[in-house]
Amino acid sequence: MAVLSALESGPASLSRLVRVTGLSRPTAHRLAVALERHRMVARDSQGNFTLGPRLEELSGAGGADRLLSIAQPVLVQLRDLTGESAQLYRRQDDVRVCVAAAERSSGLRDTVPVGSELPMTAGSAAQILLAWEDSDRIRRGLRGSHFDATTLAQVRRRRWAQSVGEREQGVASVSAPVTGPGGKAIAAVSVSGPIERLTRSPGRLHAQAVVSAAERISERLRLD
Structure with a gap:
C-alpha cells in the first residue's frame, strides 16, 4: 500500500519510491516488481513506475x-x-x-x-x-x-x-x-x-x- 500511495501523485523512479516510502531500495524494488506482475503497477516509456490498469478494472x-x-x-x-x-x-x-x-x-x-x-x-x-x-x-x-x-x-x-x-x-x-x-x-x-x-x-x-x-x-x- 505504501508503494501504491507513493504512485498516486504520478510516475516515480525507484529512487523516488525509496525516498517517499522509507523502504530500503531492494524492498521497494521487490514490491514494485511484484505489483507489476499483477498489473497493479505498470511502467511508462521512461521506465518509471506508475499505477497499473488493474486498479481501474477493480x-x-x-x-x-x-x-x-x-x-x-x-x-x-x-x-x-x-x-x-x-x-x-x-x-x-x-x-x-x-x-x-x-x-x-x-x-x-x-x-x-x-x-x-x-x-x-x-x-x-x-x-x-x-x-x-x-x-x-x-x-x-x-x-x-x-x-x-x-x-x-x-x-x-x-x-x-x-x-x-x-x-x-x-x-x-x-x-x-x-x-x-x-x-x-x-x-x-x-x-x-x-x-x-x-x-x-x-x-x-x-x-x-x-x-x-x-x-x-x-x-x-x-x-x-
Whole structure:
C-alpha cells in the first residue's frame, strides 16, 4: 500500500519510491516488481513506475451496479431508436461479458443473453474494449484476432467500431465506448442484428445513435 500511495501523485523512479516510502531500495524494488506482475503497477516509456490498469478494472467492477442502473434505460432507448437489439459489454480477462441488454421484441434478431461470454478476438465490442488498452495488451490481444492495429487506430479516431460477420456469420454490429476517468473504455455499447438489415456498412446506419448512447452513459457516470 505504501508503494501504491507513493504512485498516486504520478510516475516515480525507484529512487523516488525509496525516498517517499522509507523502504530500503531492494524492498521497494521487490514490491514494485511484484505489483507489476499483477498489473497493479505498470511502467511508462521512461521506465518509471506508475499505477497499473488493474486498479481501474477493480474500480470499475466496484461500480458495476451503478453502471447497469444507468445503462439499462439508455439501451432501451437505443433499441427503440434503431429497431435493433442493444447490449452493454464489459471485459473480464480474455472474454467480454454481456452485462445488460434490450432485445428486439419480434422478427429476426441477434439475441445475446445477459451473462454471455464472447471472445475478445472478434466483433465491434471487442474492438472497442481493446482499442484503449496499453500497447502491450493491444499487442497480445491482436494475436489470432479478426482485426488488426490499423483497425483499432481507426476506432480510437472515430470513437466507434463496426463488424460484419466477425463473431457470427450473417450478423453485423456497431459499438462505442463508455469511458471512465482518463478516457479509457470501461464498457462497450452495441447494437447488433442481421446483415440483411444492418448492411455491410452498419456504422453508416447506426454509429451516431450508438455513440450518443455511450456518451450519455459516460456523462451520467461522471455526474452521479
